[in-house]
Amino acid sequence: MEKTIPTIPELCDHVKITENSKHNQLPDIVKKMLSGWSTKECFDHISPVCIPSQEKIIDIALQARRIIFPGYFTTTKLHASNIEYYIGKETMDLYELVCEQITMAIRHDCRRNRRLCTNCEQESAKLALQFMEKLPEITATLAQDIRATLAGDPATKSPDEVIFCYPGLLATLVYRLAHELFLLEVPFVPRIMTEYAHSQTGIDIHPGAQIAPGFFIDHGTGIVIGETTIIGENVRIYQGVTLGALSLPRDAGEKLRSTKRHPTIENDVIIYANTTILGGTTTIGEGSVIGGNSWIIESVEQGSKVFLKKPELIVHHANGQKTHL
Template sequence: MNDNPSHDRAAEWPLDSVVAELRQVRHEWRKQQGRERDLGSRELPALHAVHEVVDDLCGILFPMRLGPSDLSKESEDYYVGHRLGHALTMLHGQVMLELNYRGQGVSQADHDRDARQRVRAFALLLPELRRQLDQDVVAAYRGDPAATCVDEILLCYPGIFAVIHHRIASVFYRSGLPIIARIVSEKAHSVTGIDIHPGATIGRQFFIDHGTGVVIGETAVIGDRVRLYQAVTLGAVRFSEDDAGGLKKGEARHPIVEDDVVIYAGATVLGRITIGRGSTIGGNVWLTRSVPPGSNITQATLRQTR
């Protein structure tokens, strides 16, 4: 008598033929992509591993707020040191995977040395990252009359959740680790509905209020003390093509938003235009031209200038 009825049921399905056909599809895809070389193991960083690293980093940066519920101030340094060691060790493994994936003709020893240098450099940036995030939290508290304390901002506001992840992702992106960076940013995107490309440059005291539907493109440049509301898009107005008809990569195609700008809900700002310092962009505005410092742009003013 078979004690495992699920095994009997599995025998009903055409497993062998499906597995063989899937193997063939993978082979065809890898051949098309020029990936026929056998790395012998996993090729890319793992989502769950990078997510675990980021969760650890959030607790390391804000141990008494985003760390474990039973943590005391007396054990704060021990917790930070213990989790930091764990997070950096895991991060090293994921960096190795990305370097291996991108590297051709480079030895494992060289990749290991490179990965250790990048992870060490990242660790040394954490104190400054915490200082930046403290300014973002204060900016959110000052910018929202409904906020009762800075701790509420840190614990509850999706905009701060997204900014924390962006600040981390941005370091990876600028370290030449775009896949890890994108995994980090998409983690925040999936939770909050706020889509910030890790390549975007964002200044100090940045605040996204409410947040759902905000999109910030790869080459956007945002100054200090900028405030965005929900459903704001800082996007591209068009995409250049190369001679083969493919989209060109890396061109500056997103807006520059100077210091002290406020962009209200539903505004769409497209192209490599400049929003001058101290300007206010009203709700639901569609803007594809630069505006000088101190501008106050509403749907009414746009109609008047046509």
């Protein structure tokens, strides 16, 4: 049988591609980037000072949740003989993690604002302890939030369902942790926490907001609660609610930073879906009910019920008739 002699292939495509490579043009791009970072037009963090870790700050929130709700979010089987050891270890680990991230946050803030030394490690240890001392109070407040959820939502049958499943409780838990750090004036960390909850739940609560116990978020997607919002006890809000600021000027970042820009919601108020309430002087009085899709920029007195006028709906039937509802 005659053997087939293999032919010599043409020049390899890899060689052709390599000859056409544009790698040699990349150094010019790098130089332009470096030039941009040397101006005020761009932002960078080029420093030997480590920036806070988003991943570890999220770990702080999740580890605190394991402590606040023992047995719910761990594979460890907890019982009377090991609960103190488990909580003790988790608490020690959390304290060290909080110390570490607060230290990094303070160092970065000092570097960014060219401040004198603030003894960051000593200050971080103090602030971390103050945060840890708030955990029992946060736990008790979240218990009230859960009871409010059970009282207000017929769709849930147990606290376990609320703790495991409800995005509103996750967002509220992370907010309550972040709020304590905000009050301690810890840079960066509180906002990273609440933006994590925002990304997970669609609920955007600024850590500076003041929210009393018994807070119930139903469904939750699209809720926005601004920095200077004040919410009283036993308030219930539904998806799509915005508690925001009125239209702000372009230089509001400096001029209005310390100004109350967001509304006050008094005790026992219910705000239904897709309602927008704006303005720092706007107050929703105690016991009021705000119907869905409302737009409110003025205060509402106690015990009010606010609803939109019923819209006219037009139904075109298959037989050509038209009905107004």
